[in-house]
Amino acid sequence: MYGPKWSSLSALFTLVSSLSSVNARSATGDRVLVVLEPKVVKEDYSKFWSSLEKRGFELTFKGPKDESAVLQRYGEALYDHLIMFTPSVKSYANGLSPKEVISAQFAGLNTLYLLSSNISEINRDTFREYDLEFAERDYTYLDAFSHSPGSSLAAPLLYPQSSLIKSGAVLSASTLTGGPIVFPGSTSFTLGQNPFLVEVAHGSKTGYVGENRLVDADEAEVEAGLGKRDAASTTGKKAGLVAAMQTRDNVRIGFVASGSMFSDEWWGTEVELSSPKNVAVPSGNAAFAEDLTKWIFQETGVVKVISTTHHRKGELEQRESYRIKDDLTFSISLAEHVTLPDGTSSWQGFETPDLQLEFTMLDPHIRTSLSVDPARSDSKQTTYSKTFKAPDRHGVFKFVVEYWRSGYSYISTSDTASVVPFRHDEYPRFILGAWPFYSSAISMSAAFLLFCGLWVAVGEGDRKGKKKAE
Amino acid sequence: MWASKLFTILAAASLVLGSKTPALGIKQGKIAITSPDGLHDATYPLEPPTSLSQPIVLSEGSTLKLTFNSVDKASGNAVFPQQAHLLFEDSKGGEDVTLPVSVKSNGRASWTFNTAKPISALTHTHGPLHLTLLLSALDSHTPLHYPIGELQLPSSILKAPLRRRHDLPPRQGEPAFQPQQELFHTFNQGEKSVGFIKSALGTGVVLSPWGVLLGLYSQISPKLDYKTPPSSAYLFLVSLAALEALIFVYWVGLRLYQLLPMFILLALVSAYTGKVALKALRSQSAR
Numbered sequence: 120m121y122g123p124k125w126s127s128l129s130a131l132f133t134l135v136s137s138l139s140s141v142n143a144r145s146a147t148g149d150r151v152l153v154v155l156e157p158k159v160v161k162e163d164y165s166k167f168w169s170s171l172e173k174r175g176f177e178l179t180f181k182g183p184k185d186e187s188a189v190l191q192r193y194g195e196a197l198y199d200h201l202i203m204f205t206p207s208v209k210s211y212a213n214g215l216s217p218k219e220v221i222s223a224q225f226a227g228l229n230t231l232y233l234l235s236s237n238i239s240e241i242n243r244d245t246f247r248e249y250d251l252e253f254a255e256r257d258y259t260y261l262d263a264f265s266h267s268p269g270s271s272l273a274a275p276l277l278y279p280q281s282s283l284i285k286s287g288a289v290l291s292a293s294t295l296t297g298g299p300i301v302f303p304g305s306t307s308f309t310l311g312q313n314p315f316l317v318e319v320a321h322g323s324k325t326g327y328v329g330e331n332r333l334v335d336a337d338e339a340e341v342e343a344g345l346g347k348r349d350a351a352s353t354t355g356k357k358a359g360l361v362a363a364m365q366t367r368d369n370v371r372i373g374f375v376a377s378g379s380m381f382s383d384e385w386w387g388t389e390v391e392l393s394s395p396k397n398v399a400v401p402s403g404n405a406a407f408a409e410d411l412t413k414w415i416f417q418e419t420g421v422v423k424v425i426s427t428t429h430h431r432k433g434e435l436e437q438r439e440s441y442r443i444k445d446d447l448t449f450s451i452s453l454a455e456h457v458t459l460p461d462g463t464s465s466w467q468g469f470e471t472p473d474l475q476l477e478f479t480m481l482d483p484h485i486r487t488s489l490s491v492d493p494a495r496s497d498s499k500q501t502t503y504s505k506t507f508k509a510p511d512r513h514g515v516f517k518f519v520v521e522y523w524r525s526g527y528s529y530i531s532t533s534d535t536a537s538v539v540p541f542r543h544d545e546y547p548r549f550i551l552g553a554w555p556f557y558s559s560a561i562s563m564s565a566a567f568l569l570f571c572g573l574w575v576a577v578g579e580g581d582r583k584g585k586k587k588a589e
Numbered sequence: 590m591w592a593s594k595l596f597t598i599l600a601a602a603s604l605v606l607g608s609k610t611p612a613l614g615i616k617q618g619k620i621a622i623t624s625p626d627g628l629h630d631a632t633y634p635l636e637p638p639t640s641l642s643q644p645i646v647l648s649e650g651s652t653l654k655l656t657f658n659s660v661d662k663a664s665g666n667a668v669f670p671q672q673a674h675l676l677f678e679d680s681k682g683g684e685d686v687t688l689p690v691s692v693k694s695n696g697r698a699s700w701t702f703n704t705a706k707p708i709s710a711l712t713h714t715h716g717p718l719h720l721t722l723l724l725s726a727l728d729s730h731t732p733l734h735y736p737i738g739e740l741q742l743p744s745s746i747l748k749a750p751l752r753r754r755h756d757l758p759p760r761q762g763e764p765a766f767q768p769q770q771e772l773f774h775t776f777n778q779g780e781k782s783v784g785f786i787k788s789a790l791g792t793g794v795v796l797s798p799w800g801v802l803l804g805l806y807s808q809i810s811p812k813l814d815y816k817t818p819p820s821s822a823y824l825f826l827v828s829l830a831a832l833e834a835l836i837f838v839y840w841v842g843l844r845l846y847q848l849l850p851m852f853i854l855l856a857l858v859s860a861y862t863g864k865v866a867l868k869a870l871r872s873q874s875a876r
Binding site: 562 | 772783
């Protein structure tokens, strides 16, 4: 009697639960807009799109001149992430113009720019906003010493040990020690001094940026005169290939100089190494693409502050004002976003050895390191605390914790508390050096009592006066 | 049938033999060091793949000139390379520097380094540099990676390394991306306090008039006429003493609002007992 009912119910349950577990693992959302230029064939990247969809993202594909593409409507973002694969597009629709994209980034849109060696002027100008200067048109990253024997040097191999940089949580340990990455048809860029830029991959020391055609001596001289071949900035490790920027609001924007590295041709296939010969290893393209998109789309490296407290040592209550030379205890709890094995978002503790606290009034008066407090940390958060003495200065201070590191979300919190000087009755009460004064006052009282006593006890004893009275 | 088989075998063989790409090489490569005083002049011939056995040490004022002909190794014909770079690797972990070598159309290449007017990119290195010559010509020739040897620049031309992106101190308006130096607050020294000896001496000085008083009193005491005061006088004295005691207790630990009620009460009591006592005393002295 219950057999069929139970089986249909359990089937319904598993269906519902499987639907709900396909939630995005990103900390900010799962709607992705993918803009592909006409030259890019969507089916060439089918494995990349399916890997994103498997991770729970909802992909919408549009062209660069599609008037229906809108990033924000009435102040609300329609997409959480953007993939722009439009390196050679010369003009965009209004909704996708660089100005719109930048204002959407200010509102929280994480972006991944996939590029090639043919970058249009409008894109080149846009990328200067991010302090990136791209190589000339049709100049690709070439490496004659590090490419598969079967393919040309325009599809060089990047070895993780020499070309990938460990910047916080951007790349996982397995990618950093994994197979070589094929980087075909890429451009190259130089990064400026902007501290919010994160270098992810650069050329190997034998690579250079040049044209993939034989150039004779005269042409080379002309180009050198025009400043197109600037070896100092476009060779070896100075040739940037993958970089990212994390803005102050923790919006992440990635730049991959070779969009073709995500294509099916290199996804999960084997590549032959340049040396030793005849050795084929799995390529690292798929792992690199997954790591980079996980970071850009706010899945890895996302850190947040759970709570901050401050109180006098020995008390539990948080006060608005403390006294100078008070022992103050400050604690902060941090958590890092993590994807559980079943595919849901969760938070875990975030341990770091160099978190610093500043007790600031205009300038930091005290800067000290915060250490982990194991008693108040659990699997969901890590609590750091520190006890210190409030300075001699009185005024309005702030407990400032700032943690700016490449590859992790920036942390910047401040709690205000005032520090007041000693009240008139908080000074030491009885002082050793004041005994002369204490003794003089006490002896005044004693003398008065003695005088009264004597006056009462001693008679006038003057017979003359008595006689007068009589 | 065997003819077609032989033909295919021959064709395959010629393909394999013919498809062997030529290799790039250098001919007449040498490094010449010249100096104004002529003391450290030297010429080192370069024969790839053998590196130089001794490191090249440049002294102040000397000039290094590298010259070679870029050729096809097999035939010896001049080849114009697409990439002719000198890679300077800093052995002490600094940044690598890659500099181009100017090559003419006939394959002749030269690179000069004058320590009197040094190339700025090299002045920010430190330590001995591993020098490597990289020559490549796209897919038409196999490239040449020739580690020439070690080069030591004179320390007088070396400058401090350039600032990296996240070095401290941070630039104006930018946050620090590294842990910064810890700051400690130096507290004011406590006020200087008076010691026990000075305090004891002071107390002695303050209490010395009591000695004088007691001495004088003992002298006039026999001449005084003591009489027993009436009992109300004792009560008066006790209330006065209580008043003094209250003042002392207030000084030690009471607050004004706690003092005043008791003080007023005791003052009234003292006034009343004083009035009674003084009346009694007057009547006693009038008798």
